[in-house]
Amino acid sequence: MAFIVRRFYSSVIEKTVLISRSTDVFENLALEHWYYRHSDFTNKSMLLLWVNRNCVVIGRHQNPWLEVNFDPAIDVRIARRNSGGGTVFHDNENLNMTFFTNRDIYNRKQNLELIVETLKDEWNVVTEINKREDIISGTASKLGRPNAYHHCTLLVNCNRELMSNLLKKREKNIETNATVSVTSDVLNLTQINNQVCINRLMTAVGLQYLKTVGNATTINQGFNYVTPNEQTFPGFNEIKNEMESWEWIYGRTPKFNITVKCNEQSVILSVKNGIIENVATACNISLNNLVNEKFNMNIVEEIKQHLKTIDI
Amino acid sequence: MMIRIIKVTNCVWGNVNHAQRLSLNVLRFSTSAVKDRFYTDKHEWIDVKDNIGTIGISDYAQDALGDVVYAELPAIGTEVKIKDECGALESVKAASELYSPASGKVIEINSHLETKPALINQSCYENGWLFKLELSSLEEIPNLMNEEQYAEFIKQDHS
Numbered sequence: 001m002a003f004i005v006r007r008f009y010s011s012v013i014e015k016t017v018l019i020s021r022s023t024d025v026f027e028n029l030a031l032e033h034w035y036y037r038h039s040d041f042t043n044k045s046m047l048l049l050w051v052n053r054n055c056v057v058i059g060r061h062q063n064p065w066l067e068v069n070f071d072p073a074i075d076v077r078i079a080r081r082n083s084g085g086g087t088v089f090h091d092n093e094n095l096n097m098t099f100f101t102n103r104d105i106y107n108r109k110q111n112l113e114l115i116v117e118t119l120k121d122e123w124n125v126v127t128e129i130n131k132r133e134d135i136i137s138g139t140a141s142k143l144g145r146p147n148a149y150h151h152c153t154l155l156v157n158c159n160r161e162l163m164s165n166l167l168k169k170r171e172k173n174i175e176t177n178a179t180v181s182v183t184s185d186v187l188n189l190t191q192i193n194n195q196v197c198i199n200r201l202m203t204a205v206g207l208q209y210l211k212t213v214g215n216a217t218t219i220n221q222g223f224n225y226v227t228p229n230e231q232t233f234p235g236f237n238e239i240k241n242e243m244e245s246w247e248w249i250y251g252r253t254p255k256f257n258i259t260v261k262c263n264e265q266s267v268i269l270s271v272k273n274g275i276i277e278n279v280a281t282a283c284n285i286s287l288n289n290l291v292n293e294k295f296n297m298n299i300v301e302e303i304k305q306h307l308k309t310i311d312i
Numbered sequence: 313m314m315i316r317i318i319k320v321t322n323c324v325w326g327n328v329n330h331a332q333r334l335s336l337n338v339l340r341f342s343t344s345a346v347k348d349r350f351y352t353d354k355h356e357w358i359d360v361k362d363n364i365g366t367i368g369i370s371d372y373a374q375d376a377l378g379d380v381v382y383a384e385l386p387a388i389g390t391e392v393k394i395k396d397e398c399g400a401l402e403s404v405k406a407a408s409e410l411y412s413p414a415s416g417k418v419i420e421i422n423s424h425l426e427t428k429p430a431l432i433n434q435s436c437y438e439n440g441w442l443f444k445l446e447l448s449s450l451e452e453i454p455n456l457m458n459e460e461q462y463a464e465f466i467k468q469d470h471s
Contacts (some may be wrong), residue, residue, distance in 0.1 A: 058406045059405075059407075060400065061382040061384060083405075084382075084403070084404075085405035085406075086405070109405075140405045140406070140407075142404065142409075143404070143406050143407065144397070144408075144409040145409070177426055177427055177429075178382065179381055179382050179402055205385035241370070252386075254316050254382070258366070297460035
């Protein structure tokens with residue numbers, strides 16, 4: 001009987017699976033960006049697997065104050081990635097996968113099909129790719145020239161309660177043209193099959209990738225562990241510093257207006273590049289000292305306190 | 313003269329195969345030919361009047377992207393060099409980088425795109441332009457592709 005292996009990216013000459021040793025979101029995002037910037041994927045295809053400690057990752061054109069419920073009691077890091085799309089929660093029970101290719105052969109659907117196949121073969125878990133090209137969790141891409149990548153997440157057994165507290169939509173009175181997240185029901189893979197664990201998932205996805213990418217003559221570089229640092233990746237620190245900077249995480253927020261309401265009074269703040277540009281209010285209070293300040297949620301609380309003291 | 317062809321809706325595209333769709337695109341190009349518009353191999357166009365270049369993305373590019381939901385444009389006053397990354401267009405969860413087709417200083421951005429990024433899909437050569445450059449190296453322009461060369465490039469690149 002003929003045995004058919006469904007191949008994809010058949011033109012690539014070399015393929016490899018990398019596993020990051022870091023669990024720091026900024027290090028991993030910087031590593032991903034470093035590969036995007038410095039690699040030649042003309043004949044090479046690469047899958048990077050990475051896991052982060054608790055963090056929220058917003059899309060490139062999103063508003064963190066709209067997407068994330070800031071709670072001083074919750075210790076969680078917020079990062080902005082370079083790709084489009086919506087906000088996701090990561091913890092050490094969530095696997096991130098980045099498929100790097102040349103832009104010309106970039107194919108998001110095929111990558112997702114590979115994951116669906118893996119889950120079916122390994123655990124008999126049947127998943128579907130919906131219209132938004134999601135499975136279990138999120139998917140997003142960055143398309144440049146000549147390189148492109150598609151990354152996506154798989155929830156194995158992540159803390160859904162924490163995720164919900166951080167990301168559940170609340171009325172924030174923010175008016176913006178930024179990309180807004182679409183809330184989806186998420187499911188941990190362990191809820192379908194409690195045998196799924198993150199290490200086995202990494203191995204299974206990696207093996208499936210090495211099995212199906214390229215053709216019979218493609219050089220198989222197998223699995224490799226990488227430690228993101230300046231020594232191995234010159235220029236790494238600069239990218240990481242930018243990823244961690246206020247200017248990137250908050251300063252890149254698309255222009256927005258936020259209305260602060262309290263005591264039947266309201267104040268409208270106009271924020272551009274994360275900086276308060278204008279304060280508008282009908283009340284008899286002076287808030288001009290806020291102009292040119294970096295916006296944050298404490299300012300909103302301060303304004304509410306101010307409004308409470310006004311006699312109507 | 314510019315002849316505008318109404319964009320065929322997605323439900324019709326669903327019945328048209330890829331090759332037919334490409335040939336329709338090529339047809340749309342040849343009918344909307346404007347002599348002084350130049351193209352890059354990354355699918356941006358530039359229209360030069362005196363030393364001011366107006367920049368946008370091609371019809372082929374907007375069609376490949378799908379619905380644009382956010383346009384990130386360079387700040388006014390930014391000095392860009394040819395092929396520099398100078399912004400991104402977001403569509404269906406992908407951020408596509410914009411590369412400047414020429415060198416110069418950004419003097420104007422299309423502010424309508426802030427509230428209506430869909431203009432890029434609806435009118436990529438007119439109302440959906442992206443930004444304007446005060447060109448610093450006019451000699452770069454003749455190295456870009458003209459209308460016929462670009463139509464040929466798309467045909468070869470994707471046949």
